[in-house]
Amino acid sequence: MKLAYFVKPHLGGTYTVFRQLRKGLRAHGIEVEWMGLSHDAREATAWTDTSENGVLLHTESCSSEKQQAEAMLAALHERGFDGVFVNVLADRVQMNLARYLPAHMLRIMIVHNITPGTYAAARALRDHVHATVGVSQRCRRDLVVRHGFPVSRTFAIPNALEVEEIADRRRRREPAEPLGVLYLGRVEDASKGVFWLPDIMAAVTEPVTLTVAGDGPDLEALKKRLEPHAAITTFLGAVSPDQVPETLASHDVLLMPSRFEGFGLTLLEAMAAGCVPVVSDIAGVTDTIAENDVSGIRFPIGDWRAAARSIDELGRNPERLATMSVAARHRVADKFGLKRMAGSYARLIEDMAHQRPAIALPLPMDEWATPLGLRAGLRTYLPAPVKNWLRVARERWYRNPSRDAA
Known part of the structure; x- marks a missing residue:
């Protein structure tokens, strides 16, 4: 089994998760490589391990997101991937591509944050992925209780490290x-x-x-x-x-x-x-x-x-x-040891390989469109002090034991 992890090298948690996941899943016979899109011909990375761990697709010549998606789909086929990890609120083209991938390709979505924008994007892809992983108990609970994600296909797998x-x-x-x-x-x-x-x-x-x-x-x-x-x-x-x-x-x-x-x-x-x-x-x-x-x-x-x-x-x-x-x-x-996280992902992948759940049919690439959840919402235009106040208020409300009775 060979899976692409949609990300490109950067100093951040999403790529750190990739590095740990790649190492942990290798022990289970599952290969993971990163795959990213570059929209800038001058872009280069200073990372020393990237060439053997993944590929950066240069799409400066593509005139549309649809062409970028087609280039990524061709690369997935060319490199022999059996499925993908889709990281919510990473590259928008990569997220949206999950709705257009061929039916045989396994799709696992990872939700890394608890913001309304993150959940809106995840909801846009919900019916087009075989499984959704929240990196914390909070992520999974919110997705299931408040955003209609199916209990049987939504999991909490905490991040880990060696x-x-x-x-x-x-x-x-x-x-x-x-x-x-x-x-x-x-x-x-x-x-x-x-x-x-x-x-x-x-x-x-x-x-x-x-x-x-x-x-x-x-x-x-x-x-x-x-x-x-x-x-x-x-x-x-x-x-x-x-x-x-x-x-x-x-x-x-x-x-x-x-x-x-x-x-x-x-x-x-x-x-x-x-x-x-x-x-x-x-x-x-x-x-x-x-x-x-x-x-x-x-x-x-x-x-x-x-x-x-x-x-x-x-x-x-x-x-x-x-x-x-x-x-x-x-x-x-x-x-939070690496073996525990890798084992959880390996069991999920193996279960999906034996009995893949039914999901929405792939959309035709000729009808490429960006769903509402992947576009900038009204919250983007709120002043920063207002957004910050709302964020703190939301978390304090979440701490209130009576919140679910409301």
């Missing part, structure tokens, strides 16, 4: 050292809540340093907002996957103030490295990964004062920090 790759790199903090706090990820406020970092740093009373590792659209604005804390702040820029374990192991605390996450692979990587997470409490997501006050500390979304108090508590109590560091590593090894 813990051994991150083992034995932990740098022990000296008693006189300030607590090393790390933000690692895309520097973007809408989802990652990075503009809360200055507020958190202003409220922290214990000696700390802050490292911001990552790049993104809000990097320059964040640098300006953190100018009052310049003496304790370092910006590393983008960090390659190979540098992530060492970066995590050289810090004490991962600060993750996200407004929303589908899973939080960075959280998992931090815990595997023994870097204690102080993370937003996102229902069905972070609360399924970090056990509060055991393998991490969770705080209400947007409550920067609570985040600061948690950092201070860890700074004052090195014994507790050390205990939680060990517990975090054990948590990942016990619940």
